[in-house]
Amino acid sequence: MQFLIRGFVLIDEPLVSLSPRQMAWRRFAGHKAALICTAILSFLVLAVIVSPLTARYGVNQSVKAPPNSYLPPSKLAWLGTDDIGRDLYSRLIYGTRVSLLIGLFSAFISVFVGCVVGAVAGFRGGRFDDVVMRITDLFLAFPFLVALLVVRNMFGSIKWLTYIIGDVSSLRFIIFLLSFFGWMGVARIVRGQVLALKEREFIEAARASGASRAYIIKRHLLPNSIGPIMVALTFSVVGAISGEATLSFFGYGPQPGAGATSLGLLVGQAKGAVQTGFWWIALFPCLVLVVISLCINFIGDALRDATDPRMDAGK
Amino acid sequence: MFRFALRRSAWAIPTLLLVTFLVYIALRMGTDPLASYMRSNPRATHTKIEQYKKLNGLGSNYVTGYFSWLKNFVTFNWPRSIKGSREVWPELKDAIANSARLGIAATAVGVSVGLGIGIFAALRPGGKRDVAVNTVAFVGISVPPYISAILLQLVFAVYWSKWFGNSLFPTSGVYPPGQDGFDLVLMIKHMALPTVVVAIQVIAVYSRYMRSSLLDVLNSDYMRTARSKGLSEFRILMRHGVRNALIPVITIAALDIGAIVGGLIITENIFDYPGTGKYFLSAFGNGDFPLLMPLMVIIVASVLLFNLLADISYAVLDPRIRLD
Numbered sequence: 278m279q280f281l282i283r284g285f286v287l288i289d290e291p292l293v294s295l296s297p298r299q300m301a302w303r304r305f306a307g308h309k310a311a312l313i314c315t316a317i318l319s320f321l322v323l324a325v326i327v328s329p330l331t332a333r334y335g336v337n338q339s340v341k342a343p344p345n346s347y348l349p350p351s352k353l354a355w356l357g358t359d360d361i362g363r364d365l366y367s368r369l370i371y372g373t374r375v376s377l378l379i380g381l382f383s384a385f386i387s388v389f390v391g392c393v394v395g396a397v398a399g400f401r402g403g404r405f406d407d408v409v410m411r412i413t414d415l416f417l418a419f420p421f422l423v424a425l426l427v428v429r430n431m432f433g434s435i436k437w438l439t440y441i442i443g444d445v446s447s448l449r450f451i452i453f454l455l456s457f458f459g460w461m462g463v464a465r466i467v468r469g470q471v472l473a474l475k476e477r478e479f480i481e482a483a484r485a486s487g488a489s490r491a492y493i494i495k496r497h498l499l500p501n502s503i504g505p506i507m508v509a510l511t512f513s514v515v516g517a518i519s520g521e522a523t524l525s526f527f528g529y530g531p532q533p534g535a536g537a538t539s540l541g542l543l544v545g546q547a548k549g550a551v552q553t554g555f556w557w558i559a560l561f562p563c564l565v566l567v568v569i570s571l572c573i574n575f576i577g578d579a580l581r582d583a584t585d586p587r588m589d590a591g592k
Numbered sequence: 593m594f595r596f597a598l599r600r601s602a603w604a605i606p607t608l609l610l611v612t613f614l615v616y617i618a619l620r621m622g623t624d625p626l627a628s629y630m631r632s633n634p635r636a637t638h639t640k641i642e643q644y645k646k647l648n649g650l651g652s653n654y655v656t657g658y659f660s661w662l663k664n665f666v667t668f669n670w671p672r673s674i675k676g677s678r679e680v681w682p683e684l685k686d687a688i689a690n691s692a693r694l695g696i697a698a699t700a701v702g703v704s705v706g707l708g709i710g711i712f713a714a715l716r717p718g719g720k721r722d723v724a725v726n727t728v729a730f731v732g733i734s735v736p737p738y739i740s741a742i743l744l745q746l747v748f749a750v751y752w753s754k755w756f757g758n759s760l761f762p763t764s765g766v767y768p769p770g771q772d773g774f775d776l777v778l779m780i781k782h783m784a785l786p787t788v789v790v791a792i793q794v795i796a797v798y799s800r801y802m803r804s805s806l807l808d809v810l811n812s813d814y815m816r817t818a819r820s821k822g823l824s825e826f827r828i829l830m831r832h833g834v835r836n837a838l839i840p841v842i843t844i845a846a847l848d849i850g851a852i853v854g855g856l857i858i859t860e861n862i863f864d865y866p867g868t869g870k871y872f873l874s875a876f877g878n879g880d881f882p883l884l885m886p887l888m889v890i891i892v893a894s895v896l897l898f899n900l901l902a903d904i905s906y907a908v909l910d911p912r913i914r915l916d
Contacts, residue, residue, distance in 0.1 A: 310727075415611065418847055418895045420854035423888075426876055427615070430622025519736050523858065526738050527873065544739065548862065551745045551763075554754070559746055563739040571734040578730070 301504070304583040311579030314572035321569065325374045332367035336537055340364050347555050357557035359546065365557060368538050369565055375533050376540035377569075379452055379521045384513035386456035391463025392506060396494045398464065399471030410468070413461040421458070425520065426529060429454055446532040451524070455517045462516075463509045470502040504584025511577035515570045522566060540566050597904050604896050609662075611896075615888045616658045619881060625650055625674075628879030632674045647671035648881055661885070671882040673875075684871065684886055691867030695856055698787045702794025703845070709795070710802025711834060717807055725799055732796025737855050741789045741862040748785060761785050764864035786863045790855045797851075801844055806837040839909045846902035850895055 295303070305311060324331045333355070339345050340354045345362030348354055356365040398406040416424065432438055432454065433445035443449040474480060475498070483493050499506070518540070524530040525541025526548070533539060543562035550558035619625075629644055630636070636644075645651045648671050649661030664670065670680050713725035749763040761784050767775065809815065810833055818832045857869030864870070868887060875883035 414899070415607075415895070418850040418899060420850045420857060420891060422854050422857050423872060423891065427618050427622055427888075431618040434621045434624065515734075522736065523738070526858075527861070547742050548738075551742055551750060554750050556746060556751075559742050563742060567731075567735050567739060570736075571731065574730055574734050 301583040305579055308579035308582065310575050314575040317568065318572040318576070321373065321572075322377065325370060325377060328370045328374055332364075332370045334364040334367040336368060336371045337363065338367075347553075347558075350557055356561045357555075359558060365543075365561060368543060369540075369562060372538040372540045372543045372562070373565060373569070375448070375531075375537060376518050376521060376566075379448060379455070379531070379539070380514040380518040383452045383455040383459055383517040384510055386452070387459030387513045387517070388463050388506060388510050390456065391460040391509065392467050392499060394460065395464035395467030396471050396498055399468035400475055400490065400494060400498065406468070409464065413465055416458065416461050417465075421520075422523060422527075425454065425458065425524065426527075428457065429524075429529060432457075446530075448531050448533060451521055451531045452517075455520045458520070459513050459516060463506075463513065466505050466509050467499075467502060470505050471498050474498055474501055504580070507584065508577050508581045511573050511580060515573045515577075518566070519570060540569075593907065596907060600900055600903055604900055608893060608896055611892045612662075612889055613658050615892065616661065616885065617654050619884055619888070620650070620654070620657070623876070623879035623881055623884065625879065625881035628881070629674050632878065644671065648885075650881075665886070665889070670886065673883045674880045675878050680883055680886055683883070684890075687866065687868045687871040687887075688890070690865065691853075691856055691860065691869065694783060694786055694790070694860070694865065694867060695852055697783060698790035698856075699794060699852060701787060702791035703798055705791070706795040706798030707802045707838075707841070710799040711806060711829075713799065714803045714806035714810065715829075722803075725803070729796045729799045732792050735792070737789050737793060737858045738862055740792055741785070741859055744785050744789060745862070782865075786859045786865055789859045789863075790852065793855050794852065797848070798841065798845075801841050802837065805840050806833060809833050809837045839906070842909065843902045843906045846898045846905060849898040853891065853894075 334340060339362035340348070340358055341362070343362065345358055346360050348358040348362070350357045354364045354366065356369065359365055359368070394409060398409045429445060432442070432450070439445075439450075442453040471494075480493060480497055483497055488496075521530060521539060522541035522544055525539060526545045528545070530541050530545075531539060540562060544566055547559035547562060550556070625648060626641075626645070629641070633640070646660070647664055647669065649657040649659070649664070651657065652660070668681075672678060673680055673683075709725050709728075713722045716722055745763045748761045752758075762782050763785070764782075767778055767782065815828065815832060818828045823831075853868075856867060857872060859865070860867040860869035861873055871883070872887060874880075875887070
């Protein structure tokens with residue numbers, strides 16, 4: 278047992294050295310809300326992955342013979358039924374699966390592209406940096422929905438592009454579209470990080486020992502920005518999920534084949550349900566969407582606190 | 593200072609031209625103006641079609657087409673809408689006026705409440721009320737505007753009338769059907785719910801900005817100096833704290849115009865409010881090129897204008913910033 282003297286007080290605790298990753302993990306674990314959110318989210322993801330087991334009916338299956346439309350929540354259908362008698366609970370599970378898929382895929386693509394562009398722009402500087410950041414600023418300042426719809430139609434009208442990314446109503450197209458807008462925010466974060474890092478001594482040392490630009494970016498700059506990148510990833514997932522939901526809400530979203538659904542489509546049905554007073558149609562899909570984005574936002578915030586070395590001050 | 597503002601403004605014009613050119617291409621590819629014209633007017637004569645093509649600059653390739661559209665646009669020789677052949681400007685003007693009213697009301701409510709609770713949270717970082725404000729802000733960010741709109745409608749319009757017999761706030765429009773002329777009370781009643789929906793987003797964002805900005809300022813050296821001079825706590829907070837903390841917040845506010853307009857578009861549509869959001873979505877659904885282009889020009893111009901204002905206000909407010 279080692280004794281450590283801090284100030285004039287003898288402290289009876291062993292001296293343990295922690296790696297930055299362990300320190301980050303400790304800080305993350307100290308964040309109660311984030312832990313609860315992680316638990317809820319993992320539960321949701323698990324339930325959605327094994328959806329044939331957790332869903333009680335098929336996507337298109339009605340709970341019983343007609344009359345079965347707009348049944349309030351009951352034992353037969355836990356969260357009620359929709360206009361043609363399908364179980365809302367089961368549809369929510371299938372819909373969440375599609376939405377999470379869209380969110381994860383387009384977040385990964387956005388983060389990958391954003392990292393490459395941001396790192397190159399920040400490291401090279403000059404004309405390339407100016408142009409990329411100007412474009413990014415403009416797009417980020419533009420009303421999101423307007424830009425999304427206009428660009429959606431433009432991509433949809435380019436014939437050779439639709440062979441690669443599919444029709445406007447396919448999942449692939451939506452993932453591509455959301456990634457097209459998603460990378461800019463990430464690029465800006467990564468660029469800022471790279472600008473701060475590139476003046477540091479270890480980068481200078483790497484350059485002095487003859488490392489190439491690509492090598493420095495790959496081995497030094499990106500690994501050292503992993504914290505902000507992880508945070509950007511979580512926010513990208515939320516952004517993509519709510520982007521899909523917004524598009525679907527206004528009827529410009531994906532039409533997943535064979536009656537499959539998505540969270541956005543389910544929330545879109547809520548619009549009509551308000552006037553008629555079928556509250557379960559409106560409430561439950563909205564609740565799932567809010568819980569998912571709330572959880573991911575909380576986790577992202579805790580990750581930011583955990584990986585930001587400045588948080589160490591005073592502790 | 594003046595030269596800086598002038599130079600930045602001069603840059604805005606080529607940017608405006610370039611961006612509207614890109615929007616022109618995107619809309620021409622995306623909405624296929626000729627086909628949507630034929631769809632809405634199946635019996636149009638040949639001369640009508642030629643005139644439509646000429647006014648919108650659709651006859652030739654993108655570059656010459658853009659310039660002939662631009663010429664008609666700046667000389668106010670605007671083409672009529674595809675559907676119903678309506679004048680564009682009166683409709684656009686009304687839409688912008690309605691949106692501006694809603695947007696200004698929501699921003700005023702949102703910014704004042706947001707800044708207030710941001711300051712409130714920053715005074716005791718880590719305390720109970722800080723945690724409460726933080727949580728509220730998080731919920732506000734995580735709830736998309738269409739969801740809060742639906743829930744508010746459900747509670748205040750549908751269920752309120754079921755429980756208490758009268759509907760507290762109407763869910764659509766600016767006036768009830770049949771009402772003509774100006775009526776302030778009715779207007780405020782109709783605007784209440786949409787204003788709250790947009791304001792929630794603004795509050796969530798600004799309380800966080802204000803909190804972190806004020807925390808930065810409160811930890812700085814000149815705050816200690818002010819305190820050691822013996823100024824009162826309130827005066828320290830207002831004169832030295834909040835005033836300095838507002839600098840980055842104002843800059844961000846000017847850049848946020850896009851987010852507010854985006855929130856307006858979604859909200860207006862749900863509440864059937866006749867602003868630019870409804871205008872945009874119905875025009876977009878019809879592929880109505882003559883209606884869409886002027887709106888896009890105005891959106892792009894206002895985004896650029898507010899970008900400019902952000903830059904200039906930053907330079908004006910913070911004397912530490914050196915220009916050139």
